[in-house]
Amino acid sequence: MNGNLTNKVAVITGASSGIGRATAMLFADSGAKVVVVCRHPEKGIETVKRIEANHGQASLVLGDVAQDSQVQRLVKKTVAQYGGLDILVNNAGIYQEGDVLNLTEADWQSVLATNLTGVFLCMKHCIAEMIKGGGGVIVNVSSEAGLVGIKNQVAYNVSKSGVIALSKSTALDFAADNIRVNCICPGRVLTPLVEEVIAGSQDPVATRRNLSEDRPLMRMGAPEEIAAAILFLASDDAPYTLGAVLAVDGGYTVP
Numbered sequence: 001m002n003g004n005l006t007n008k009v010a011v012i013t014g015a016s017s018g019i020g021r022a023t024a025m026l027f028a029d030s031g032a033k034v035v036v037v038c039r040h041p042e043k044g045i046e047t048v049k050r051i052e053a054n055h056g057q058a059s060l061v062l063g064d065v066a067q068d069s070q071v072q073r074l075v076k077k078t079v080a081q082y083g084g085l086d087i088l089v090n091n092a093g094i095y096q097e098g099d100v101l102n103l104t105e106a107d108w109q110s111v112l113a114t115n116l117t118g119v120f121l122c123m124k125h126c127i128a129e130m131i132k133g134g135g136g137v138i139v140n141v142s143s144e145a146g147l148v149g150i151k152n153q154v155a156y157n158v159s160k161s162g163v164i165a166l167s168k169s170t171a172l173d174f175a176a177d178n179i180r181v182n183c184i185c186p187g188r189v190l191t192p193l194v195e196e197v198i199a200g201s202q203d204p205v206a207t208r209r210n211l212s213e214d215r216p217l218m219r220m221g222a223p224e225e226i227a228a229a230i231l232f233l234a235s236d237d238a239p240y241t242l243g244a245v246l247a248v249d250g251g252y253t254v255p
């Protein structure tokens, strides 16, 4: 087991923050040429700078994963720069609270567009290139909210369940093309996404405690702990793992 990604070209969406940035840094440390995909140049440049400071290789491609033309453009740029691509990590995601009564249709559409359609579009255009190159590996980032129902987050729940189904289906469709698709379901991880939820709550101190202590391991995860599991699935350490759904959630979804 060494998680070696030497000379692999890895496209990581949402790599300007949280789990995506931790994954980009770990992949670069493991030898990959990392394509940092995000919408905000400043934060993306910061990820690239951190990788280069560690003597890794990375480049930034701006793009919204929910827009087909932008996904096509980012794949084209990657292929033009590196000659192909080996790994795709579909990590970009957004969170929105709400149940079916109080969630607007616009918010519903927006969550599904990024969290589900974005994964579909990135797989669609990357798989076409992977086939040309003889194969590849995809890791899709779902959530514990994809495995169990959670109150007041209906759009997020549905989008993340969809990512699991999309991963299994695509794993079967492209196994014969030497493309391994797997899915990871992080539990609560202390990233800017979660910090935002805590800060926006009525009692941030109590919310932070509640969000930590609702699971067997009694704490939130670190982005690096999720990145390590993504590296395992993306590397040659997991050659026989296909269509798997790996929970990394401090035991939250243990039946």
Ligand SMILES: NC(=O)c1ccc[n+]([C@@H]2O[C@H](COP(=O)([O-])OP(=O)(O)OC[C@H]3O[C@@H](n4cnc5c(N)ncnc54)[C@H](O)[C@@H]3O)[C@@H](O)[C@H]2O)c1
Pocket (backbone or CB within 6 Å): 013, 014, 015, 016, 017, 018, 019, 020, 037, 038, 039, 040, 063, 064, 065, 066, 091, 092, 093, 094, 114, 118, 141, 142, 143, 144, 185, 186, 187, 188, 189, 190, 191, 192, 193, 194
């Ligand atoms: N933090 C958690 O507790 C947690 C738990 C389970 C699953 N997840 C999932 O992990 C992934 C990363 O979450 P995080 O906590 O690191 O969040 P984060 O907000 O820190 O990072 C998300 C990244 O995705 C980018 N992004 C959002 N929409 C995009 C779009 N349309 N196109 C391109 N980039 C876009 C953001 O700019 C940001 O860089 C998400 O898919 C999230 O749903 C997070």
